[in-house]
Every structure is written in C-alpha cells, then in structure tokens.
Amino acid sequence: MKKYLVIGNPIEHSLSPKLHNYWIKKKNINAVYDKKLVNEEDIESVISEIKNEKINGINVTLPFKKLVIPFMDELSSEAKESQSVNTIYLQNGKVIGHNTDISGFELGVKYSKYDVKNKIVFILGAGGVVSSIIIALKKMGAAKIIISNRTKNKSEDLKKIFKELEIIEWGNTPNFDMVINATSIGLKNEDGIKLDYNVVGLGKFFYDVIYNPRETIFLKRAKLFGNKTENGKMMFIYQAHQAFTIWHKSMPEIDEETKNLLD
Ligand code: ATR
Numbered sequence: 001m002k003k004y005l006v007i008g009n010p011i012e013h014s015l016s017p018k019l020h021n022y023w024i025k026k027k028n029i030n031a032v033y034d035k036k037l038v039n040e041e042d043i044e045s046v047i048s049e050i051k052n053e054k055i056n057g058i059n060v061t062l063p064f065k066k067l068v069i070p071f072m073d074e075l076s077s078e079a080k081e082s083q084s085v086n087t088i089y090l091q092n093g094k095v096i097g098h099n100t101d102i103s104g105f106e107l108g109v110k111y112s113k114y115d116v117k118n119k120i121v122f123i124l125g126a127g128g129v130v131s132s133i134i135i136a137l138k139k140m141g142a143a144k145i146i147i148s149n150r151t152k153n154k155s156e157d158l159k160k161i162f163k164e165l166e167i168i169e170w171g172n173t174p175n176f177d178m179v180i181n182a183t184s185i186g187l188k189n190e191d192g193i194k195l196d197y198n199v200v201g202l203g204k205f206f207y208d209v210i211y212n213p214r215e216t217i218f219l220k221r222a223k224l225f226g227n228k229t230e231n232g233k234m235m236f237i238y239q240a241h242q243a244f245t246i247w248h249k250s251m252p253e254i255d256e257e258t259k260n261l262l263d
Contacts, residue, residue: 027252180209
C-alpha cells in the first residue's frame, strides 16, 4: 500500500487527508494519506522516507514550505521561483520538490470568473504562501501588485525577489481592484484588518486565502459594501488536485461532493 503524508505544525486542522482519501477511495487506489505533526528537526528524517520509498509523497504546509528546500535533490521551476515547496515525490531516484500553490491560486481565481489582467492587486500579508500568489498574479497579467504586512521587513524580503512590488505601511488603504487576505487574521474570526472602505470604492474583488471559517469578517464586510468575494476553498482543492495527479498519475474529479467535503 502506498503511503502519503501532509506535514506541518500545527497540523490537526488540515483537511488534506479528507480530500486525498476521498479521491483515493473513489479511484480504487491502494493507498492511504495521513497527517503528521513534525518539528523542524524531524524534517530531514521524514523526507528520507521518500528516498527509501516508505512514503510515496508528502504535502508540506505551514511553516515548513521553505525549510524543506535544502533536503530536496531537485526543485521544479515553480518551487525554485517561489522558494516554496508544498508537494514532494520521488522521480528517477531523486527527491523532487514542487509547488502546486501557484496553479492552485490561479485556477481558484479563474474558477470565480475574475480576470486579473491589467488589474491593481493589493496583498495583505507576507507569509509562506505569498510568493506563490505573486507568481500567479504576474502570470495572469496583473498591472500592479501592492503589498502590506504588519512586519515590514517581510514585505521587503519579498521585494528583493519581486522587484516590481510596491510596499505600503500596514493599515494604509491604496487604490486597488482586487484585495487578497493572505494573513492568518480571520482564522479565529477576529478582526485585525483595517481597510478604509470609503477609499476602496464599490465593486471590488475581495479574496481570502482562508476557507475555514467559510466567510471571514474581511469577506462579510466586503459583501456588505457591495463587493464580489471568494474564499480559498477552490485554491485548496486545486493545489491538492495537482499533487494527486502527479503522485497517482490519474486526475480526480472535482465534483459537488468534493467541494462539500470542505464545508
Ligand atoms: P509565516 O509568517 O510563518 O509564513 P503565515 O501564517 O503564512 O506564517 O503568515 C501569517 C501572516 O499573517 C503574516 O503576514 C503575519 O504578519 P507578520 O509577518 O507581521 O507576523 C500576518 N498576521 C498574523 N496575525 C496578524 C495580526 N494580528 N495582525 C496583522 N498581521 C497578522
């Protein structure tokens, strides 16, 4: 039986096992997908299990997407560019680090029928997933990307990689067409985002990477002000879909039941 894992810390709330095991069962594959709580010092030994084929694939979540990189034999171009790995597998005896968050975000935004081309996009947060979001936005033809993070030097680190980024102070509201909450604010139904809605205007696109809760205060308020909203559910499903397809060489279906699994 093949074995797959998602590693992170914390990990108990990860819905990846639910999604992958659903597809595994549906496709009659002899495999199991578990979650494993790891600390930084455990990473090397967990990844060595890929090499000896005791584990056949690993998904990596916070806060290890960058930390796993030194243990990879090769990085895909997406992983290299984003310096972020969320999917690991063995290919020709080599441990490959890949990133499916980039296409996950791109497909998630397209699913909501929003066209990023020539739009001004404002990103809140500078955590692990933001480099993937920036790459996807550039690919989709965003005109300008503005970023704001409570800890400014993290935005500055991103600007070293993505020179075209514009950094603004945390709490300021620039002119934008689309705003993305990539902070963890909202996970606990708290309200730490200070957007000036008089400046925002009407009919903008509010996107939250968070999908549990389904509607954060950020999205609720955006709706009240008459904006279009979307949560991170489809991004999550698409990144898993791509990892599954790579590992099992078989593309699962994203049907209503799949989507309902995460509600
Ligand atoms: P990591 O930073 O380890 O990659 P993350 O969950 O991907 O973790 O990122 C958390 C993001 O949410 C960060 O941008 C963080 O801001 P800091 O860099 O200043 O820590 C942001 N964040 C979390 N709680 C916040 C809060 N109460 N106010 C503002 N930003 C917050």
